[in-house]
Amino acid sequence: MNYFKHFDGLALSILERMQAAGDLPDGIDFSRVSAGSPRDPAHGDVALNAAMVLAKQAGMKPRELATRIAASLAQHEDIESAEVAGPGFINIRAAASFWPARLAEILAAGRDYGASDIGAGRTVNVEYVSANPTGPLHVGHGRGAVFGDALAALLEKAGHTVVREYYVNDAGSQVDTLAQSALLRMREAQGEDIGEIPEGLYPGDYLKAVGIALAKLPDSEQTLDGARTVAVEMMMDSIREDLAAAGIKQDLFSSERALVEAGRVEAAVAALEAKGLVYVGVLEPPKGKLPDDWEARPQTLFRASEFGDDTDRPLKKSDGSWTYFATDIAYHFDKYERGSDTLIDVWGADHGGYVKRVAAAMQALTGKKDTLDVKLCQLVKLMRDGKPVIMSKRAGTFVTLREVIDEVGADVVRFMMLTRKNDAPLEFDLARALEQSRDNPVFYVQYAHARCRSVLRHAEEAGADVSVAGLAAADLGLLNDPEETSLVKQLASWPRMVEQAAEAHEPHRVAFFLQETAAAFHQLWNKGREDTTLRFIQEDAPELTKSRLALVSAVTTVIGSGLAVIGVEAAEEM
């Protein structure tokens, strides 16, 4: 249960009753009424803004209205008190039984705790990674991969049906370059001295294996077409291995080539044409510094500027073939027509300039403004002990995702990639990621979980029943220390976190929530060092011990549930 929504609902039903009784005018807008947490926990458990938001429409003073709402709220069995404070806040204190009930809920739900139905089964398509099949994944791809994967899991937890998709750019000139590079490696494999790899071809050693494979094929398949197929297949295999090593799961690998061959581009452009949004024209030269080879020429254009883009955009190249943009329109339209009403693309920040035109095309085709949400991931700066790791594609020393995973492990990579919001650059320090200290968020969260497990093991050795069923039988009302209640509140806010992070498409919030939860637990733990009556295991008080073990168990549940969204294993021991 999202308990904020619960109290929100209580308030709304009171407001509706007041309206029915004529105490509030009809047609009043309740949509801005919402429950939040009070700045100071001493104020109560939940703060309600209803009176301040509605005062003007109701023609009443905020505090006056608040007093009346509060009086009704205080009647409810879940509410111990409702007090008016400040400019018109209603501070609600939940009934004594409320928090133990949340704890019981956590224990009963297990790892599913936090699941929500706000998605209502609607289908969301999350497209991520989609790296060109021309080489191994690098660290930047890794960020998008983790982000997309965690977002997909988050949306699923919030009740959406999710399609996790990878768009394979297996058509176009980059793949031709790949094929040519592979053919060169084939000649190398056949014993020819190929010397330096010419400028414009891919120099990476990873293509040697492709060359060897090509050399084994019959002559009839040692063509550009054959090389294209083999190279893309082998590159995708290696990418899939990298993804598997990172624990990234994708349901669908869509082929650009297949899309083009199925005539989807013509269909999408025809759909735009039917709306009168395609024409042949000459674009203004770009402002500022002009490309050397710029020349005015007539092109087939899409009226992107009518949908918020800066200029109209070409659909055809000068040789008459489709632009990448045209196939991309077709691809996005295809995803939409396959039944996803929301499309999320996870891109590198270097594609930022491309967002508007795709969004424009989607708006033109669907008539809706917000079907597409593009999440741009900023650069990952790889560090070691505070010093940047030198990355250079030219020198062949660029760091692959695989290398980083091999060094620090997939769990660490996944967590670290979510310690910044997607639109901020991320510094990833390889040394710090393995450090066992407060500095290292992955460790800190894992440590909290391991500590909990350790307590439960100790209790079990001492003969306590730490099974979920055993703990559920505990008298959870015995947990009345403020530190304990505040930890329960933290745990109980997980369902709301899931909903908010899912709505905002921001999986990093889960990583921060986990750190806060871990901190709340470590805090309580250390309280027990100073005040022995606060320790979880009280030998002379088995009932109290049981209820405290239930709390500890709930901590493992919530941390485990959060880590599952990120795709990180919860540690039993460190």
Place this chain on the structure above:
RNA sequence: GCACCCAUAGCUCAGCUGGAUAGAGCGCUGCCCUCCGAAGGCAGAGGUCGCAGGUUCGAAUCCUGCUGGGUGCACCA
């Protein structure tokens, strides 16, 4: 020149879609191991939320204009 993103403690960053006295970590100062894991925790110092306006009961958050940084800017993918 234009578009998008960013600007919050000395440093690295959160900030619940507009709420009350803006929060963590690192660093600094002083503390806490006879103990279920000190691989942790407590307390203190540290802020004109880049600047200037605007919107309203209320702005770090929304709008406008600046300043400073990042990214990208015919037909490439």
